[in-house]
Amino acid sequence: MKRVNTARSDVDANVIEARGIRNQFGAQVVHEGLDMTVRRGEVLAVVGGSGTGKSVLLRTIIGLNRPAAGTVRLFGQDLHALLVGERVALARRIGVLFQQGALFSSLTVAENVALPLIEHARLPQAEAARLAALKIALAGLPPEAANKLPAELSGGMVKRAALARALALDPDILFLDEPTAGLDPIGAAAFDRLILTLRDALGLTVFLVTHDLDTLYTIADRIAVLANKRVLVNDTLAAVAATDDVWIREYFHGPRGRAAMAAAHPRVS
Amino acid sequence: MPAAMNASATIGNAELRRVEGMPWLCLSGQWTLAHYHGLAARVAGLRARGGDMADARLDFSALAALDTAGAELLCELIGVERLKSQLAEARLAPGQRELLEAVAAALTGPGAPPPKRYRFGDVLVHIGKAVVAFRDHAVALLGFVGLILEGLARTIWRPRRWRVTATVANLEYAGFDAVPIVALLTFLVGAVVAFLGATVLADFGATIYTVSLVSYSFLREFGVLLAAILVAGRTASAFAAQIGSMRVNEEVDAIRVLGLNPVELLVLPRVLAMMLALPILAFIAMASGIAGGIVVCALKLDIPPGMFLSVLANEIGPRHFLIGLGKAPVFAFLIAAIGCLEGFRVSGSAQSVGEHTTSAVVQSIFTVIVVDAIAALFCMEMGW
Numbered sequence: 001m002k003r004v005n006t007a008r009s010d011v012d013a014n015v016i017e018a019r020g021i022r023n024q025f026g027a028q029v030v031h032e033g034l035d036m037t038v039r040r041g042e043v044l045a046v047v048g049g050s051g052t053g054k055s056v057l058l059r060t061i062i063g064l065n066r067p068a069a070g071t072v073r074l075f076g077q078d079l080h081a082l083l084v085g086e087r088v089a090l091a092r093r094i095g096v097l098f099q100q101g102a103l104f105s106s107l108t109v110a111e112n113v114a115l116p117l118i119e120h121a122r123l124p125q126a127e128a129a130r131l132a133a134l135k136i137a138l139a140g141l142p143p144e145a146a147n148k149l150p151a152e153l154s155g156g157m158v159k160r161a162a163l164a165r166a167l168a169l170d171p172d173i174l175f176l177d178e179p180t181a182g183l184d185p186i187g188a189a190a191f192d193r194l195i196l197t198l199r200d201a202l203g204l205t206v207f208l209v210t211h212d213l214d215t216l217y218t219i220a221d222r223i224a225v226l227a228n229k230r231v232l233v234n235d236t237l238a239a240v241a242a243t244d245d246v247w248i249r250e251y252f253h254g255p256r257g258r259a260a261m262a263a264a265h266p267r268v269s
Numbered sequence: 270m271p272a273a274m275n276a277s278a279t280i281g282n283a284e285l286r287r288v289e290g291m292p293w294l295c296l297s298g299q300w301t302l303a304h305y306h307g308l309a310a311r312v313a314g315l316r317a318r319g320g321d322m323a324d325a326r327l328d329f330s331a332l333a334a335l336d337t338a339g340a341e342l343l344c345e346l347i348g349v350e351r352l353k354s355q356l357a358e359a360r361l362a363p364g365q366r367e368l369l370e371a372v373a374a375a376l377t378g379p380g381a382p383p384p385k386r387y388r389f390g391d392v393l394v395h396i397g398k399a400v401v402a403f404r405d406h407a408v409a410l411l412g413f414v415g416l417i418l419e420g421l422a423r424t425i426w427r428p429r430r431w432r433v434t435a436t437v438a439n440l441e442y443a444g445f446d447a448v449p450i451v452a453l454l455t456f457l458v459g460a461v462v463a464f465l466g467a468t469v470l471a472d473f474g475a476t477i478y479t480v481s482l483v484s485y486s487f488l489r490e491f492g493v494l495l496a497a498i499l500v501a502g503r504t505a506s507a508f509a510a511q512i513g514s515m516r517v518n519e520e521v522d523a524i525r526v527l528g529l530n531p532v533e534l535l536v537l538p539r540v541l542a543m544m545l546a547l548p549i550l551a552f553i554a555m556a557s558g559i560a561g562g563i564v565v566c567a568l569k570l571d572i573p574p575g576m577f578l579s580v581l582a583n584e585i586g587p588r589h590f591l592i593g594l595g596k597a598p599v600f601a602f603l604i605a606a607i608g609c610l611e612g613f614r615v616s617g618s619a620q621s622v623g624e625h626t627t628s629a630v631v632q633s634i635f636t637v638i639v640v641d642a643i644a645a646l647f648c649m650e651m652g653w
Contacts, residue, residue: 105618121303121305123305123306124306127309131302131337131338131341134376137378138371138372143378147385167337169302170301170336170338198371200364201368201370201371201372202336202368203364203368
C-alpha cells in the first residue's frame with residue numbers, strides 16, 4: 001500500500017496531527033479544542049452536518065486559515081511555526097482538490113497541470129508538458145481534454161483535471177474537499193474508484209471532506225465525525241457507526257445511510 | 270556510463286550488465302521528479318544506443334525511490350509494452366509495482382493531440398469575428414429596444430402593473446445619488462472652459478464672449494453629455510452587474526418560469542428611472558457648469574455675476590437649453606437599454622459578469638457620443 005521512499009526520512013505514522021485547534025470568526029466559534037490525526041497511507045473522511053466547519057478544518061490543516069489556538073503538524077512539522085521557505089517546501093508535499101476545482105480559467109488543462117511542474121520542479125516546458133499529459137491520463141481524462149479551457153469541461157472533468165493538478169508534484173497527502181459533490185452517481189462512483197486506485201498506486205494519504213455516504217462506505221479507512229465544535233469520534237467506519245450519538249445515529253442509520261451501507265456491504269444488511 | 274555514475278550519488282541511473290551471459294538492465298538511485306531533467310537526458314542517451322537493450326531483463330533491486338515522474342521515464346526507456354510484460358516477474362519493492370502498472374496503463378492510450386498553433390491568417394479571422402460580433406451586437410440592441418418598447422406599450426395602460434417601488438428605488442440610485450458627483454465635475458469643467466475662453470478671447474479684447482462660450486457649450490452639449498457619460502460609467506455598469514449576477518444565480522430563469530416577464534420586472538423600472546433621472550441631472554449639470562463659468566468670470570475677468578446672467582438672459586435663447594435637454598431622455602434610454610442588455614448577456618460565471626459590466630460602460634459611452642455627434646450635425650443643418 002505504501003510507497004517505499006527512502007528520500008523521505010519522516011517515518012512518523014501520523015502525517016497530520018491537529019491538537020487543540022480553536023477557530024472562530026467574530027463571536028462565532030467553529031472549533032474548540034479539536035484534536036485529530038491522520039495516519040500515513042490511510043483514507044480519512046471528515047463528515048459532519050452543514051456548518052460544523054469541515055471546510056474550515058481542511059483550510060486550517062493546509063495552512064490557508066490560521067487557527068486562533070492550537071497546532072497543526074504536517075509530517076511532524078508545526079505548520080504555523082515554519083519559515084516561509086519551509087512552508088513552500090511543505091506545500092509541495094501536499095495536493096489539494098478544491099470543491100469547485102479552482103482551475104485557472106485562463107489556462108488550458110495541460111497548462112494548469114504543468115504550472116506547478118514549471119514553477120516548483122523547474123522543468124523545461126517540453127518535459128513539464130510530457131509529465132502533465134501523464135497526470136491527465138492518470139486522472140482518467142481523455143487526451144483531447146488537455147488542450148481545453150476549464151470553461152469547456154463538464155463538472156466531472158473539472159474534478160479530474162483539478163485532481164491531475166493536485167497530483168502534479170507527486171504529493172504525499174491529497175486533500176479533497178467534497179470530491180463527488182455535483183457529480184452524477186456514475187461519475188461519483190468512478191471518481192471514488194479513481195481515488196482508491198491512485199492511493200494504492202501512488203501511496204497517497206488522503207484527507208477527504210464529504211457529504212457522500214457512498215464515498216464514505218467505498219473508500220474511507222477511518223472516519224472523523226465533526227460535531228459540537230470538535231472531533232466527536234475518529235475511528236473506523238464500524239466503530240463510528242456504533243457510537244452512541246444522536247447525530248451519528250441519524251447519519252449512519254437514517255434511510256440514506258442504510259441504503260449506502262447495504263450497497264457497500266450486502267452481507268451486513 | 271561511468272561518467273554519469275559519478276555525477277551524483279543519489280540521482281537515478283540505468284546500466285546494462287551481463288550476468289552469466291544474460292543482459293540485465295540495472296536500475297538504481299532515485300527516479301524522482303527532483304532529478305527529472307537529468308534523468309530525461311540519460312534516458313535519451315541510453316535510447317540512442319538502442320539495440321542491445323532490446324532483450325535485457327530488468328533488475329530493480331538498487332532502485333532507491335520512484336514516483337510518477339520516474340515511472341514515466343522508465344516507461345519511455347523500456348517501452349510500455351515490454352515493461353508491462355516484465356513487471357510480473359520483476360522483483361520490486363511494495364507499492365512500486367502498482368505505481369509502474371498505473372503509469373504504464375495511463376501511457377498506453379493515445380497521446381494528446383498537438384496544441385493549436387497560431388498562424389498569421391488568424392489575425393484576419395479575428396478581425397472577421399470582431400466585425401460579425403459588432404453587427405450581432407447592433408442587431409441585438411435594436412431587438413432589445415424593440416422588446417423594451419413593446420413592454421412599455423403593454424404596461425403603460427395598466428397602472429396596476431407599474432413597478433413604482435422599483436422605479437423609485439432606481440431613480441434614487443441613478444439620479445439622486447449621482448447629483449454630487451455630476452454637479453462637482455461639471456462645475457470644474459465649466460471653470461476650465463471659462464479659463465480657456467478667457468485666455469483665447471483676451472487677445473481680441475472680446476472677453477465678454479466667454480459668457481456666450483460657457484453658456485452655449487453647457488446648454489447645448491456639455492451639460493447633457495457630461496451627465497450622460499458619468500451616468501453611463503456609474504449606472505450602466507451597475508445595471509449590467511445587477512442583472513448579470515441575477516443571471517448567474519438563475520434568478521432571471523426563475524422569473525421566466527414563474528410566468529413573469531423579466532423585461533417588465535427588471536428592465537422597465539430601470540429604463541424609466543433613467544429617463545427621469547438623466548434630464549434632471551443634465552439640468553443640474555448645465556446649471557453648475559454655468560456656475561463654474563460665473564465664478565471664473567467674476568474672479569478673473571471682472572465680469573460680475575449680474576452682468577453674466579443678463580448676457581445669458583438676453584443673448585442666448587431658450588432654444589439651446591431645450592435642444593440640450595431634449596437629448597437627455599434619448600441618451601438615458603440608450604444607456605439603460607445597453608446596461609440591461611449586457612446584464613442579460615452574462616452567461617454563468619462571475620468572470621462573465623465582469624466582462625459584460627465593462628462592455629456595458631464602453632458601449633454606452635460610445636453610443637452616447639455617436640448619437641450626440643449625429644444630433645449636432647442634424648441641428649446644424651436645420652439651423653437650430
